[in-house]
Amino acid sequence: xxxxxxxxxxxxxxFGDAVLQIDKETPTEPIIFVDPLKINVVGEFxxxxxxxxxDSLMCLSGVDDAxxxxxxxxxxxxxxxxxxxxxxxxxxxxxxxxKINLKVSAQREDPKVESVENIWKCADWHEREAFDMxxxxxxxxxxxxxxxxxxxxxxxxxxxxDYKNPxxxxxxxxxx
Amino acid sequence: MALKTETMxxxxxxxxxxxxxxxxxxLELEGELIKKVIPHIGYLHRCxxxxxxxxxxxxxxxxxxxxxYLASMYNNFGYVIAVEKLMGIEVPERVQYIRLIxxxxxxxxxxxxxxxxxxxxxxxxxxxLYLFRDREKILSLFEMxxxxxxxxxxxxxxxxxxxxxxxxxxxxxxxxxxxKPTIVELDSLLSYNKIFIERTANIGILPVDTAINYGxxxxxxxxxxxKFDLRxxxxxxxxxxxxxxxxxxxxxxxxxxxxxxxxxxxxxEMEESLKILEQAIDxxxxxxxxxxxxxxxxxxxxxxxxxxxxxxxELGYFIISDGSTNPFRVKVRAPSFVNLEVLGxxxxxxxVADVIAILGSVDIVLGEVDR
Amino acid sequence: xxxxxxxxxxxxxxxxxxxAAVPLVNVLLAALxxxxxxxxxxxxxxDRLGPMRTGWHGIFQTVADFIKMLQKExxxxxxxxxxxxxxAPVLVFTGSFAAYAVIPFSSKVIGTEAEVGIxxxxxxxxxxxxxxxxxxxxxxxxxxxxxxxxxxSQIISYEIPTAIVVLSMVMYTGTLSLDKMSQMQTAYFWNWxxxxxxxxxxxxxxxxxxxIVGFIIIYISTLAEVNRTPFDIPEAESELVAGYxxxxxxxxxxxxxxxxxxxxxxxxxxxxxxxxxxxxxPLGYFGDAIGVHWMIPFEQVFWFIAKGWFFVFVxxxxxxxxxxxxxxxxxxxxxxxxxxxxxxxLIIIGIITLL
Numbered sequence: 059x060x061x062x063x064x065x066x067x068x069x070x071x072x073f074g075d076a077v078l079q080i081d082k083e084t085p086t087e088p089i090i091f092v093d094p095l096k097i098n099v100v101g102e103f104x105x106x107x108x109x110x111x112x113d114s115l116m117c118l119s120g121v122d123d124a125x126x127x128x129x130x131x132x133x134x135x136x137x138x139x140x141x142x143x144x145x146x147x148x149x150x151x152x153x154x155x156x157k158i159n160l161k162v163s164a165q166r167e168d169p170k171v172e173s174v175e176n177i178w179k180c181a182d183w184h185e186r187e188a189f190d191m192x193x194x195x196x197x198x199x200x201x202x203x204x205x206x207x208x209x210x211x212x213x214x215x216x217x218x219x220d221y222k223n224p225x226x227x228x229x230x231x232x233x234x
Numbered sequence: 235m236a237l238k239t240e241t242m243x244x245x246x247x248x249x250x251x252x253x254x255x256x257x258x259x260x261l262e263l264e265g266e267l268i269k270k271v272i273p274h275i276g277y278l279h280r281c282x283x284x285x286x287x288x289x290x291x292x293x294x295x296x297x298x299x300x301x302x303y304l305a306s307m308y309n310n311f312g313y314v315i316a317v318e319k320l321m322g323i324e325v326p327e328r329v330q331y332i333r334l335i336x337x338x339x340x341x342x343x344x345x346x347x348x349x350x351x352x353x354x355x356x357x358x359x360x361x362x363l364y365l366f367r368d369r370e371k372i373l374s375l376f377e378m379x380x381x382x383x384x385x386x387x388x389x390x391x392x393x394x395x396x397x398x399x400x401x402x403x404x405x406x407x408x409x410x411x412x413x414k415p416t417i418v419e420l421d422s423l424l425s426y427n428k429i430f431i432e433r434t435a436n437i438g439i440l441p442v443d444t445a446i447n448y449g450x451x452x453x454x455x456x457x458x459x460x461k462f463d464l465r466x467x468x469x470x471x472x473x474x475x476x477x478x479x480x481x482x483x484x485x486x487x488x489x490x491x492x493x494x495x496x497x498x499x500x501x502x503e504m505e506e507s508l509k510i511l512e513q514a515i516d517x518x519x520x521x522x523x524x525x526x527x528x529x530x531x532x533x534x535x536x537x538x539x540x541x542x543x544x545x546x547x548e549l550g551y552f553i554i555s556d557g558s559t560n561p562f563r564v565k566v567r568a569p570s571f572v573n574l575e576v577l578g579x580x581x582x583x584x585x586v587a588d589v590i591a592i593l594g595s596v597d598i599v600l601g602e603v604d605r
Numbered sequence: 606x607x608x609x610x611x612x613x614x615x616x617x618x619x620x621x622x623x624x625a626a627v628p629l630v631n632v633l634l635a636a637l638x639x640x641x642x643x644x645x646x647x648x649x650x651x652d653r654l655g656p657m658r659t660g661w662h663g664i665f666q667t668v669a670d671f672i673k674m675l676q677k678e679x680x681x682x683x684x685x686x687x688x689x690x691x692x693a694p695v696l697v698f699t700g701s702f703a704a705y706a707v708i709p710f711s712s713k714v715i716g717t718e719a720e721v722g723i724x725x726x727x728x729x730x731x732x733x734x735x736x737x738x739x740x741x742x743x744x745x746x747x748x749x750x751x752x753x754x755x756x757x758s759q760i761i762s763y764e765i766p767t768a769i770v771v772l773s774m775v776m777y778t779g780t781l782s783l784d785k786m787s788q789m790q791t792a793y794f795w796n797w798x799x800x801x802x803x804x805x806x807x808x809x810x811x812x813x814x815x816x817i818v819g820f821i822i823i824y825i826s827t828l829a830e831v832n833r834t835p836f837d838i839p840e841a842e843s844e845l846v847a848g849y850x851x852x853x854x855x856x857x858x859x860x861x862x863x864x865x866x867x868x869x870x871x872x873x874x875x876x877x878x879x880x881x882x883x884x885x886x887p888l889g890y891f892g893d894a895i896g897v898h899w900m901i902p903f904e905q906v907f908w909f910i911a912k913g914w915f916f917v918f919v920x921x922x923x924x925x926x927x928x929x930x931x932x933x934x935x936x937x938x939x940x941x942x943x944x945x946x947x948x949x950x951l952i953i954i955g956i957i958t959l960l
Contacts, residue, residue, distance in 0.1 A: 087537065113446050117539060117550045119565035146552065146565075148539045152446055152462060159539065180449030183575045191283070206276040206604055217284055244747050252843040266751065266932060355843045357834060357929025363651040429835055429928045586751070587931045590844050 059156045062088040065110065073100060087159055089146075094162040097147075098172040098198075104149060104158075105177055112149040112158070115178035119146045120188030124219040126166055138220045143169045143192050164194065173199035191217035241269055244586075248277050252355050252590045255600030257574075261589065268589060271581040273574060278604040286564035291317055291531040292391055294564065299385040301568065302602040304347050307340035307376070308544040310389035315470055316540035316551035317391045320533040328521035329393050330472045335406070335514050336376070336388065337471075338507040342413070343372040344545035345500045348597040352497055353424050355594035356433050361424045368416055371409050378402060392527040398518075406515050410508055417505060425501060434497060435488030438580040438592035442491070448576040452547025452569050453503060454596060457483035457496035464543035471542075476513050478506045493595040500597075503545075532559050546570050546597060566605055570598040628705035632867040635705075639866030639917060640667045646921045677855035682745070685852065689743035694853065694860035697736035701864040703729045704871045709784045711884045711905030722783040723771055726875065727764070730830070733864065734760045737839070737849050740861075744852035752848025755932055756832065756839030762939045763829040763836075769947040770823040773954040774798065774879045777812075787883025794887035799880040808957055815953050820880045822947050824916075827872035829935070831865065834924035838932055873916035877909065884909035 060068075066080045069090065078091040092100050104112040126141025142163040150157045164171050173196040174181045185196045186205040193215040196202055204211060213224035223232050247258040256277035262270040282301060286294045298313045299306040311333055318325065350365035373383045378399045380388045388395050424430055440450065445458045455462055463480045465473040481502030483495030533555040541550040547569030556562040573596050580592050611620040641656075644666065648655025656663025681690065707722040734757050741753020777798070778786050790797050799816050800809075829836035840848035850861045877883055884905035891904060930938070 087539065089537065115449055116541065116548065117552055117565065117567040119552050119563070119567075121554060121563050121565075146537070146539075148550070148552065148567075152460075152467075155467065159537075178449065179444075179447045180572055180575065183571065204276075206279040208276070216281065242747065244751075251846060353928065357837070357843060358927065359647070360651050360925050363653065367652055423926075424928075427928060429930055432934055433928060433931055585931060585933065587838070587844050587929075 059154055060109070061156070062090065062158050065156075065158050066090050068107075068110070069100060069103070072103060081161075087157075089159045089161045092160050092162050094145075094164045094171040095197075096172070097145075097160070097162050098174055098177065100160070101147075101174045101177045110156075111151045111153050114150045114152050115147065115174070115180045115184075116150045116157075117146070117148040118174075118181050118184035118188065119148075120144070120192040120194050120217070121146060122192060122218045123163065128220075135222055136220055138166065138218075141166050143194055143218075145171055145188060145194060147174070169194045170197055171195070172197050175199050191215055193218070239264075246589070253593065254351065254598055255603075257593075257598070257600055257603070259577075259589065259593075261586065263586065266585045266587075268581050268584050268586065271578045271589065273577055275571075275574070275600075275603050278600045280605065282566065282605040283564055286561055288560065290559045291533070291561060294561065295390065296385070296387045299387055300601060301566065301605055302344075302544060302546065302549070302570070302599045303384060304599055305340050305344040305545050306384065306386050307336045307388060308344075308542065309549065310386065311337050311471075312540065312542040312544065312549045312551055314389045314391050315542060316538055316553050317531065317533065319540050320536060320538040320553060320555055321391075321528070321531070323392050323526060323528065325392055325526050326521045326523070327519045329523050329526070331514055331518045332394060332398055332523065333389055334471055334473065334476075335511060335518075336379070338510050338514075339372050339375060339406070341507045341545045342504050343369050345504050346372075348545070349420070349424075349497065349500055352594040352597070353430075355590045356430055358424055358427070358430065361420060364416070364423070365420070368413060371412070375402065375405060375409065378405070390524075390527055391531055393525070394523040397523045403515055403518065406511065410511055410515070413504075414508065417501060420501065425498060431487045431494060433587075434493040434591055434595070437488075437493045437584065437588050438595060439489050440491040440496075440576065440580060444576070444579065445491070448579070449572045450547070450576055451572065452543065452545070453499045454496055454547065454573050454576075456480065457499045457595075458491035459483050459485075459495075464541060464548060468541065470540070473510075476510050478509050481506060493591050496595040496597075530559070532557070541567070544569055546599065546602070547573060566602075568602040568605060570596075570600075570602045571605075574598050574603055628708075629702060631708075631710065632702050632705045632871075633863070635870035636863040636866040637667045637671075638914075639869055640670070640862065642914070642917070643866070643921055646918065647925045650922070650925045671859065674856050674859040679855050679857065682852060684745045686743035686745070689739045690852075691857075693736045693740035693743060694850075694857040694864075695736075696739065697733050698860045698864045698867075700730055700732035700736060701867040701871060703732070705867070707783055708871060708874045709787055709878070709884060710909050711902040712784070712788070721781045723775065723781050723786075723875075726783070726871075727768060727771065730868070730871070731760070731764065733868070740853070741849040744849070746852050748845045748847075749849050749851045752839045752845045752851070755845075756849055759832075759836065759839060759935060760830050762936060763826040763943075766822050766826040766939065766943040766947040767830065769944070769951050770819045770826075771879065773819060773947075773951040776951075776955055777958050783878050783883070787878055787885060790882040791885050793889060794882065796885075797880065797882040797887075808960060811957055812954065815950050815957070816880065818946065819950050819954070820876070822943050822950065823879065824876055826939070826943060827876065828920060828923070829939070831868040831872055831920075833869065833920050835927040835930050836935060837924075837929060838935060843929075869917050869920055870913055873913045873920070874909070876916055877912040881912055 073096065078093060081089045081091065104110050121144045123142045123144050124138060126138040128136050129139055131137050143166055144161055144163045147160040162171055171194055173185055175185060183205060185199055186202060188194050189196060189202050190204045190207050203209060214221055226232060242263045244261045244263055245258060246261055247253040248256040253259065258274040260272040260274060261268060282297055285297055295310055295313060298309040302309050346365040346369040350362035353361040376386060377383045379402060380386050380396050440458050442458045442460050445455050459482050461480045461482050466480055481499050483490050483499055485495060487494055535555055535557040537554045539550055539552045541548050549569055550567030552565040553561050554563040577593065577596060581589050611617065644655045656666035659665040659669050704726055707725055737756045738753050741749040775781055778789055780786060799820055800813060832839050850858055853861060886904055886908045890901050
């Protein structure tokens with residue numbers, strides 16, 4: 059059983075720059091920041107490493123950080139430019155009984171994160187959900203389709219903070 | 235000349251008697267043999283997470299009711315625990331006890347639905363009505379406590395919406411005594427029925443490592459033979475004060491991790507819940523259930539991931555607070571959502587009738603899958 | 606019976622019509638009572654009351670339902686094969702209606718005293734398969750198709766053990782006529798075939814166990830032939846929605862139901878005739894005792910209906926107790942267990958009969 063700081067040290071030693079920093083500010087649980095394009099390598103290490111054995115991905119959540127600049131577009135609606143979209147990974151080891159939280163952040167305009175689907179199968183639908191809701195592209199995901207929204211939903215990604223309801227969906231009025 | 239054959243695609247659902255809601259399964263069939271199963275979900279998507287961002291923390295609770303509508307108490311439970319953790323609130327003993335009792339009653343009620351509908355899927359109609367008759371008694375207890383029978387909005391951050399009724403303890407004890415023989419009846423009527431065993435044993439076997447890799451939790455994971463229960467392994471509330479077993483699948487009539495094991499783990503879990511109830515029901519301390527409810531719920535900046543063991547598995551709430559009165563982000567890790575994912579793996583090489591048996595043993599609630 | 610009405614009315618046409626109407630009335634009554642009984646039996650087994658509003662204890666519920674069915678719109682989807690689709694329920698119902706023609710309700714109430722009654726019964730009830738296949742295929746629905754395929758294979762498979770047991774009974778009694786078979790088991794219950802038949806002697810006691818085996822085999826396989834739980838996989842509401850009649854509604858749907866409940870009583874009647882003395886009273890006739898001989902046929906009707914409904918009740922009892930088998934398990938039960946046992950039974954009964 060290891061705490062987050064020890065794991066962070068371990069990861070820093072193994073991967074260097076790919077593991078960016080540790081955030082101990084948050085009151086309940088510290089978070090390790092990881093490079094979005096290296097998360098699959100880090101994940102693989104976390105799962106197979108003898109001292110860590112993170113065999114279970116509890117949760118994978120997309121988040122809109124909403125830390126860009128708000129601008130008004132031509133229609134007078136707020137949109138966010140710049141900033142990041144993030145993905146949180148909550149890992150747990152059923153054998154060693156320890157947890158960690160990882161976070162990756164990708165640019166809002168080009169949100170690309172490596173998929174961890176082949177490390178934890180569980181991530182498959184979670185990643186599809188994050189794609190569905192935030193438009194985060196998971197590279198090397200085998201089947202990145204919308205999951206909760208209709209397959210032909212074209213009005214963007216609903217959980218983004220600057221999402222606007224469309225007027226019509228397939229000829230049906232949406233806001234009723 | 236070879237006969238030209240092609241596979242048949244059968245859309246099972248969204249309207250189908252045995253998909254437990256609006257789930258669509260795209261079955262690729264060769265005769266009646268399953269080649270591939272592709273679940274399509276989202277027919278019951280109600281944007282819980284988007285709603286939550288527009289609501290204050292306490293206003294989110296009624297929405298959590300509507301996710302797993304067969305275990306609403308437990309959804310409340312998980313959410314308030316997460317927010318309390320974020321705010322660092324200590325809730326009074328009485329509240330802890332009542333929450334736990336409600337949670338366990340809810341677990342029994344939820345398993346009764348799961349087992350009853352499972353019998354229905356296999357073709358046994360009668361156990362379903364027997365079990366629903368017993369579930370009614372639990373719902374009456376809930377109704378007596380908070381006025382609602384299905385969607386309770388009972389647990390609030392820091393407390394409860396109502397104190398229990400003066401008769402509650404007596405009636406709960408009566409229920410416990412009434413319910414114990416019912417489990418024996420269920421065993422003889424359904425669990426050890428020869429045809430039922432034929433239909434469920436050795437069907438849809440889920441090995442442990444696959445289960446963990448797919449993030450499967452709850453009775454499904456325990457059915458695969460691993461003793462993992464968050465009430466024990468990552469205790470929350472006051473579960474560590476009580477003495478109970480964690481039933482696991484042992485492959486009594488087939489292979490470990492088959493449908494029958496998953497079914498039987500649920501039957502045994504009801505017995506364990508009764509054990510917890512018996513220990514807790516007499517020891518509810520006196521106190522005020524609303525004393526710790528904060529006037530304004532405004533958690534500090536930060537994140538929390540908190541998980542509880544609902545009747546279906548690990549229910550996780552991931553809450554990000556930006557210091558305002560509304561949550562910045564609420565993500566729900568719904569047990570059914572994750573458990574359903576493994577369906578395609580389980581169904582390979584089985585028959586159409588087995589898909590129903592397997593889906594029933596997964597025990598999904600579509601309200602929670604789609605949120 | 607035809608002869609009787611012919612003499613009474615003096616008109617061939619009227620006599621034919623009346624004789625033909627009797628089985629129709631029988632099958633309709635069987636279906637009406639069957640549906641009502643199913644509801645009540647299931648309800649009481651499941652700790653509830655069932656229909657209670659229409660009449661005393663809901664006794665007119667099925668009548669009310671049939672009136673509702675008649676009023677319903679006859680919705681036919683555009684993609685069905687109309688000819689087959691419309692013909693299928695008629696064919697299925699014809700099969701079960703025609704079967705009633707040879708079932709002797711008493712020594713007097715019988716549609717036709719055909720010498721080959723049991724042969725005709727087996728043949729005509731196979732018509733149902735054709736109807737079911739037509740329904741499944743023409744509905745243009747995958748559930749219907751799967752249900753029809755299951756049904757065809759199931760009914761055809763289970764006809765074999767039924768036929769073998771019937772054959773052994775034909776061998777034993779030496780007649781194909783259902784009426785004669787009933788007559789042979791006359792008077793008291795120890796003369797029933799299940800208890801070794803009417804002749805006293807060593808062979809009678811030797812036969813009893815094999816008769817019981819034969820009875821169990823034919824009861825199970827007739828259960829499968831009328832698609833009842835645990836063999837109701839063609840309809841399997843939790844898998845195939847409603848199987849071959851998924852696309853039907855209104856009166857056409859009702860005809861499937863009618864024939865199902867009609868068949869239930871028909872196969873129970875068959876079992877009764879083969880093993881339980883048909884319309885014969887188990888304890889002698891009241892009419893005989895007081896010397897009123899015209900009462901005997903009425904008593905016989907009572908006994909036949911009572912025995913028949915008892916077996917229908919057992920069918921319902923099984924349905925509301927047992928889960929459903931799977932297709933392959935159903936087939937293996939038939940081909941691996943029932944047919945071999947039925948054959949062995951046939952040979953042994955044959956040898957004993959010869960002795």
